[in-house]
Amino acid sequence: MLGQLKVFSGSSNIPLAQNICDKLGIPLGEVEITKFSNENIFVQIKECVREADVFVIQSTYPNPSDSIMELMLLCDALRNASAHRITVVIPHYSYARSDKKDKPRISIAARLIADVLVTAGANRFLTMALHSEQVRGFFSVPTDHLQATPVICEYLLKSDLSNSVSVFDLGQDKRAGKISEKLNIPIAVFDKRRISDTEVQIRTMIGDIEGKNVIFFDDEISRGTSLVAIIDELKKRGAMDICAVSTHGLFNGPAMEYIEKSIVKEVITTNTVYVSKDKLIDKITVLSVAPIFAEAIKRIHEGISISSMFI
Incomplete structure (x- = not known):
């Protein structure tokens, strides 16, 4: 010591x-x-x-x-x-x-x-x-x-996940396996292309999400453009309730407006970044990594x- x-x-x-x-x-x-x-x-x-x-x-x-x-x-x-x-x-x-x-x-x-x-x-x-x-x-x-996996999984496991599937960007495949194993739910992955800071193109998706409740994982939510584009794509492919999970919730620019208007049921983040009170809308859940x-x-x-x- x-x-x-x-x-x-x-x-x-x-x-x-x-x-x-x-x-x-x-x-x-x-x-x-x-x-x-x-x-x-x-x-x-x-x-x-x-x-x-x-x-x-x-x-x-x-x-x-x-x-x-x-x-x-x-x-x-x-x-x-x-x-x-x-x-x-x-x-x-x-x-x-x-x-x-x-x-x-x-x-x-x-x-x-x-x-x-x-x-x-x-x-x-x-x-x-x-x-x-x-x-x-x-x-x-x-x-x-x-x-932040321990606190995120502990929170998610309080809900019924029997009809749920975890969805990840293709680049997060190693983390995806560990999280899905802890939650004991199947995985779907997609390939996206970032056109600019405000535009994202969703390409291939591997896995079945039709009729499933989707938990979408990403490392960071900034302006929320990627989040909204992915949520819309998931809904087109037959997803039921959609929950988004991100360790780092920056929520800058129009992010809160996008989230409020989107069909996402809940956005779960942590306090790695300080989330001000004006951003704590009903759809936002902040977990502590302390x-x-x-x-x-x-x-x-x-x-x-x-x-x-x-x-």
């Missing part, structure tokens, strides 16, 4: 950080974060962290640029204050979708930001539901990649394996 366990938070999702600390039975560390009139950000750690085992919690949404800058400054401040180890906890990693060079002369931002945070002082990372498994390899220090992060932090601090949590 290292020095005293301390947890600090940036400004992006303080409620989640506080919930994690409540589960750990420790106070949330005191930090001052100020944005000046010239838009420069100032960070000061307000308590001693010398030789401490520090965890910094910061989702990179909303305001990814400010959130990432805050995180860099927090890491640098903690390193300069002689923290023994700095673990960066990123419940939602905004640039995870920028994971390949699929166009000429572009940056692979997922790797770049990981490198910058290591330079700032991060010794290890703890994150959740990255867009693809390959992003984990972009981190040059030890990285633990968690899933118990998962708290258990992972406890095990990392105590030097206990967390491999059993990679589900």
Whole structure:
């Protein structure tokens, strides 16, 4: 075991950080974060962290640029204050979708930001539901990649799933198998093509959903355009009730209007990203991943394996 366990938070999702600390039975560390009139950000750690085992919690949404800058400054401040180890906890990693060079002369931002945070002082990372498994390899220090599967499955299993089928994007086939096995329901997969940030084309679908209640899984809901297009396609193919599940509910732009007007019965997400009260419409259910992060932090601090949590 290292020095005293301390947890600090940036400004992006303080409620989640506080919930994690409540589960750990420790106070949330005191930090001052100020944005000046010239838009420069100032960070000061307000308590001693010398030789401490520090965890910094910061989702990179909303305001990814400010959130990432805050995180860099927090890491640098903690390193300069002689923290023994700095673990960066990123419940939602905004640039995870920028994971390949699929166009000429572009940056692979997922790797770049990981490198910058290591330079700032991060010794290890703890994150959740990255867009693809390959992003984990972009981190040059030890990285633990968690899933929200336990809390999502626990919630879904409270309902009757006897006439249900789980539906996934073709790129999520490995995760699909694990989730469907836990829910004990069949799988259907589809192939989609993203035309732009606001347009998605659904192509082939494999599996029978006619007359079935569908649980559609995706890693992130942003504007909701993909969600609406997929829901419409599922309904055309004979689906009955449709429920959407997404670990990261960003709900930006017209997303809430799309969801409200759509035929989706329920949208289940988690608090990896702070969901404001104005977005908590009747169709939205927000589950807490604080118990998962708290258990992972406890095990990392105590030097206990967390491999059993990679589900």
